[in-house]
Amino acid sequence: MMITLQELQVYRNFDELANDVLDLAKEILPDKLIYLTAFSDGQQIILKLSDENTQILLSEGMVINLEETVCNRVDFERNQPLIFEDIKKEPCLDDLKEILEDVNIESYLGIPISLVSGERFGTLCAAHHEASHFDKKSVDLLQRIARMFSYYLELERLAYRDALTGLYNRQYLFRFFDALSKEGGVLFFLDLDGFKKVNDKYGHDAGDEVLKEVASKLQLFVEGENGAFAARLGGDEFIINFPGIFTKADLIKRAEKLLNSLNNWAAKYPLSASIGIVAYPANGYLALETLLKNADSAMYKAKGAGKNTYAIF
Template identity: 55%
Template sequence: MQILLNEVQYYKNFDELARDVLEMAKESMPDRLIYLTSLTKQQQIILKLSESHPDIRIHEGMEIEVNETVCNRIDFVNNTPLVLEDMSLETNLDNLRAALVAANINSYLGIPIILSNGDTFGTLCAVHTDAMIINKKCVTMLQRIAKLFSYYLDLERLAYRDSLTGLYNRQFLYKYFEEISTTGGALLFLDLDGFKKINDLYGHDTGDLVLREVALRLESFVQTHHGFAVRLGGDEFIVNLVDISNREDIRALADMLLSRLSSWDTQLEAFNLSVSIGIVLYPPEENNNLKVLLKNADNALYRAKANGKNSYQFF
């Protein structure tokens, strides 16, 4: 599950650690511009640069469509660095040629930053305007630095992730509304129907498997819609949809969630496992009190369950 850029700003000493990483990498490759990125399925974000470079046209906070980046060519599955000493000779980069010329980059080293659970965080990169030899010892050193940085990321993300499902937890949700949320949206409070029977009959191990599967389906859902998913605890989840206020659009998304969480294999089908959803809208640029929003969404959820479950209600 991908790390939101919003999450990173909560990490203790992230800026300081990022600077240390870049300085250590710079000692190995002093003639290169070194930078850290984060990657999602849609974008690459330039997080930190070792220094501003007058001839290389990338900057902190820069967002690039992931298909237009060299970093997207890294083998993240096998955690293998990408070494391109003279990018002008790489015919497989022809579709990126205009972007490379615009950035004025012709030598590239990209080190994947992989978390302990196999998720991709981003890259540690070293670039130059000219074709340059890339020493194997330098590659190994940057790999070690990236690995140490991934250990730090693992420790920090534990504070904002649910240990069972990997979704965001209640602490992240509160932080988001206290410190980040400036756009309006919709808070969807989800509660599984029939889950208690599964725990009672098959035990908590099977129940945990169901919760993980629900989390995967919610994560897939929010990756294609602007928002994030949270496990509050037990079989209660939150889907926060950002910058959406049209009720018809929200109804369509709620219908999608009902469909995704009501189709199961034959063993679970007998329990009529489904989901009930309470929905509350909140306006932009206001101090939205999360406790009030959750209370209102829970009220709507109660009415959805009272109306026969496997349904949703607006507050």
């Protein structure tokens, strides 16, 4: 599951480590601009630059269409660096030469950064405004730095992600909810109906597969919802957070759509879900513990109404 930029911003010491990565790389290639990028939703984001005042026209926070970047051609499958020592002499870059000229890049080195899962994270790059040589020793050292950075990303991901489902975990929710809820929003608290029977009849391996399928459904459900995320509280309890202000009709529409998706299972298990819904105001005074208690109360009201339904607190 891809690490989001929002998630990166809450990782402990991310800025410090990113700066250390650039400093180490700069020691290896002192005459080059070193920069760190991330891929997200078809875009490349320039996360960090080793130098602000260079002849290369990149800046931190710059967002570029991934298809229009040379980094998109880095070989992540074989974990191989991409090297162009003279952009002008590379016919394979004809479609990108105008873009590269606009940012004044004449030579380029791109090192892939992948998560432990194999998913693409982004690149560690070196660039120069003139044609230049990248020696093998320098490239090898940069690959080692990129690999160490990927290990750091995995450690942070494990701290804030549920090991079974890959969703955010309780620790993430409690540590960062205040920062993520300033605009107000809505919590959906859902609990599976019939999950204990699946565990008892089919075994805990089957139960784990159900939880992973729930996570996939919830992740699909929040895609395209700006700032929304799903988390697993524990057991068969999950949370979806939707930032923003919604009408009652909006909430009903979302709840019914979610219930429908949780009624269809690959293995045809007799499962459904009960959902408790609670809204919270912008810059509100309600603590997360209170919101969860209220959402839990609404969820049990839904179970009392026959399950496979929702209740708004």
